[in-house]
Amino acid sequence: MKLVRKSGVQLAALVITLLLLPFITDALLGRGWVRIADFAMLYIMLALGLNIVVGYAGLLDLGYIAFFAVGAYCYALTGSPHLALAFPMAFPDGVHLSFWIVLPLAALTAGSFGMLLGAPTLRLRGDYLAIVTLGFGEIIRIFLNNLNAPINLTNGPQGISRIDPVRVADVSLSATQNIFGIAFPSVHLYFYLFLAFTALVVIVSRRLERSRIGRAWMAIREDEIAASAMGLNTRNLKLLAFAMGAMFGGASGALFAGFQGFVSPESFSLMESIMVLCMVVLGGMGNIAGVILGGVLLAILPEVLRHSVVPLQQALFGKTVVDPESLRMLLFGTALIVMMLYRPAGLLPSRVRRRELGSDEAPESL
Amino acid sequence: MEILLQQIINGLVQGSVYALVALGYTMVYGILGLINFAHGEVVMVGAMLALSALTALLGMGVPPVPALLFSVMVAMAGCMVLGYGIERIAYRPLRHASRLAPLITAIGVSIVLQNLAMMIWGREYHSFPQLISNDTHNFGGAIINDIQIVIFILALAIMAGLMVVVHRTRLGCAMRAVAENQHAAQLMGVDINRVISITFMLGSALAAIAGLMVSANYGLAHYYMGFLLGLKAFTAAVLGGIGNLRGAMLGGLLLGLIESLGAGYIGDLTGGFMGSNYQDVFAFFVLIAVLVFRPSGLLGERLAERA
Numbered sequence: 001m002k003l004v005r006k007s008g009v010q011l012a013a014l015v016i017t018l019l020l021l022p023f024i025t026d027a028l029l030g031r032g033w034v035r036i037a038d039f040a041m042l043y044i045m046l047a048l049g050l051n052i053v054v055g056y057a058g059l060l061d062l063g064y065i066a067f068f069a070v071g072a073y074c075y076a077l078t079g080s081p082h083l084a085l086a087f088p089m090a091f092p093d094g095v096h097l098s099f100w101i102v103l104p105l106a107a108l109t110a111g112s113f114g115m116l117l118g119a120p121t122l123r124l125r126g127d128y129l130a131i132v133t134l135g136f137g138e139i140i141r142i143f144l145n146n147l148n149a150p151i152n153l154t155n156g157p158q159g160i161s162r163i164d165p166v167r168v169a170d171v172s173l174s175a176t177q178n179i180f181g182i183a184f185p186s187v188h189l190y191f192y193l194f195l196a197f198t199a200l201v202v203i204v205s206r207r208l209e210r211s212r213i214g215r216a217w218m219a220i221r222e223d224e225i226a227a228s229a230m231g232l233n234t235r236n237l238k239l240l241a242f243a244m245g246a247m248f249g250g251a252s253g254a255l256f257a258g259f260q261g262f263v264s265p266e267s268f269s270l271m272e273s274i275m276v277l278c279m280v281v282l283g284g285m286g287n288i289a290g291v292i293l294g295g296v297l298l299a300i301l302p303e304v305l306r307h308s309v310v311p312l313q314q315a316l317f318g319k320t321v322v323d324p325e326s327l328r329m330l331l332f333g334t335a336l337i338v339m340m341l342y343r344p345a346g347l348l349p350s351r352v353r354r355r356e357l358g359s360d361e362a363p364e365s366l
Numbered sequence: 367m368e369i370l371l372q373q374i375i376n377g378l379v380q381g382s383v384y385a386l387v388a389l390g391y392t393m394v395y396g397i398l399g400l401i402n403f404a405h406g407e408v409v410m411v412g413a414m415l416a417l418s419a420l421t422a423l424l425g426m427g428v429p430p431v432p433a434l435l436f437s438v439m440v441a442m443a444g445c446m447v448l449g450y451g452i453e454r455i456a457y458r459p460l461r462h463a464s465r466l467a468p469l470i471t472a473i474g475v476s477i478v479l480q481n482l483a484m485m486i487w488g489r490e491y492h493s494f495p496q497l498i499s500n501d502t503h504n505f506g507g508a509i510i511n512d513i514q515i516v517i518f519i520l521a522l523a524i525m526a527g528l529m530v531v532v533h534r535t536r537l538g539c540a541m542r543a544v545a546e547n548q549h550a551a552q553l554m555g556v557d558i559n560r561v562i563s564i565t566f567m568l569g570s571a572l573a574a575i576a577g578l579m580v581s582a583n584y585g586l587a588h589y590y591m592g593f594l595l596g597l598k599a600f601t602a603a604v605l606g607g608i609g610n611l612r613g614a615m616l617g618g619l620l621l622g623l624i625e626s627l628g629a630g631y632i633g634d635l636t637g638g639f640m641g642s643n644y645q646d647v648f649a650f651f652v653l654i655a656v657l658v659f660r661p662s663g664l665l666g667e668r669l670a671e672r673a
Binding site for chain 2: 054058060062120121124126127128130131132134135136138139142143146270271274277281285322326329330332333334335336337339340341344
């Protein structure tokens with residue numbers, strides 16, 4: 001939150017640390033951890049996008065990863081040889097649009113899906129949005145899994161591979177590049193790309209938070225009836241928050257597809273939505289620094305679990321009783337419950353949010 | 367014509383199960399104004415518990431019918447404890463918190479149950495032992511088997527029983543009073559917490575039976591079965607008018623029919639573009655359509671607008 005307010009020296013120190021991070025990580029922990037840092041950045045972008053919906057506007061979106069999927073498939077279809085299979089006449093080599101053209105398109109497509117989904121539900125109580133988004137997250141996977149016949153659009157469960165890497169000024173990020181005599185491996189290059197985007201998302205979130213729209217969202221979150229009595233068009237504002245969150249999700253999805261070079265429906269399960277929600281809730285809803293903290297913690301957690309739980313169980317029982325994957329989900333679920341019960345405003349609460357969620361006021365009259 | 371009749375039969379059987387689960391959603395919603403996201407997982411736990419008890423009992427040489435009855439008891443008891451626990455842990459402390467909080471704990475409970483079930487019963491599908499005779503009957507060209515008949519009749523009987531409880535007993539009177547106005551009910555000497563706990567337990571007991579029915583009908587049980595089932599049953603509750611018991615029953619049967627007919631004819635309707643593998647998307651479109659055109663549902667009278 002205070003990232004930008006800090007004095008120039010601190011800001012410069014932060015920037016330099018972040019710029020050196022891939023090299024430090026590479027030297028201390030190995031290349032694999034730079035990749036994990038890349039994913040952490042992606043997750044932070046996603047979590048910040050969801051934070052607009054859940055944290056600012058107070059709308060529960062349980063299918064957020066679906067928008068990520070929409071964005072990812074947008075780039076997968078328009079940046080790979082895949083469409084040659086479905087339309088060999090029109091696209092003999094597939095479609096290879098530049099990433100920078102697809103990125104806004106992916107965001108817009110995801111945003112439109114958000115509008116389509118939000119328009120019927122947002123005029124009703126928040127619970128409906130939660131369950132509709134939950135359903136949407138599952139439906140999109142059914143479509144991705146089945147739209148391989150009779151026209152092979154998504155290639156079904158096998159997913160789409162050989163997606164073009166992101167290119168910046170005609171330099172491919174998927175190969176090691178020598179810049180000023182320093183070798184930058186691909187994961188480092190993507191780290192800088194994601195870092196730039198994360199910074200952008202942070203700045204946009206910050207500006208939004210303080211803007212007229214942001215304040216209106218928070219007013220709606222705290223008391224919708226009062227907000228609408230103050231003349232706010234609550235439905236349109238909620239729709240805006242929802243669509244904007246979806247756009248961030250779509251843009252992150254396109255980045256993900258470019259980075260991975262491969263997408264399949266498996267990456268977009270309900271568990272991923274829950275994980276992103278968990279980042280927002282754990283860190284502190286409505287607080288940018290908190291959400292970033294949540295993103296970092298939860299992106300690293302699976303690795304920590306893999307390196308600690310398996311050997312521990314091997315030592316204790318001689319075999320792996322509980323696999324780290326389900327243990328992780330179990331922890332997420334428990335975290336959601338425990339956080340809501342004991343620390344509803346998150347690890348790093350925003351001041352406004354703490355006041356609201358911690359309130360123990362009289363029950364609303366029925 | 368036979369296909370139509372067959373799809374109607376399948377739809378009604380499946381729909382009666384949806385109705386049982388939908389009742390659980392609608393009862394809780396009527397009383398607390400809260401969607402119990404974890405309800406689908408309670409159904410799954412019911413199915414798994416019943417299956418485990420059944421397998422164990424059959425393994426000990428207990429005859430099928432007593433074994434089945436006892437497993438139903440075990441599943442119901444287990445789910446009632448679970449329902450009670452969910453309410454106490456995840457919902458009661460947050461009754462006066464912001465709207466978002468109980469929704470988030472609900473999804474948390476749901477994830478925890480799913481993953482615990484996966485740890486206990488594994489990722490694989492469990493097949494349901496064949497117990498009662500599974501003779502098929504020819505019914506005007508369509509085929510219906512004994513299990514389907516039992517499911518349908520039992521579901522209707524349970525629903526009738528629930529209506530009697532809600533409308534003819536002191537407990538039911540208290541439940542309706544709490545649903546109408548919690549504070550007024552409290553002033554009239556109704557123990558609200560007790561009524562809410564009993565509502566959760568009642569809904570969970572229905573869920574346990576529904577879980578057993580689903581796994582008997584398909585011959586399978588799986589740790590992930592509760593998720594989609596819960597979503598569909600919720601759709602059924604909304605379709606009928608959430609908070610309305612008759613609505614949940616009607617909505618369940620209707621949704622079963624829509625789904626079964628839809629899956630049966632989608633191939634013809636879309637010229638073969640989409641097949642029955644899209645069966646699961648119907649409920650979702652029904653949900654969206656209801657929310658657009660009639661958010662209060664078919665039988666719901668008040669449009670819930672308590673922000």
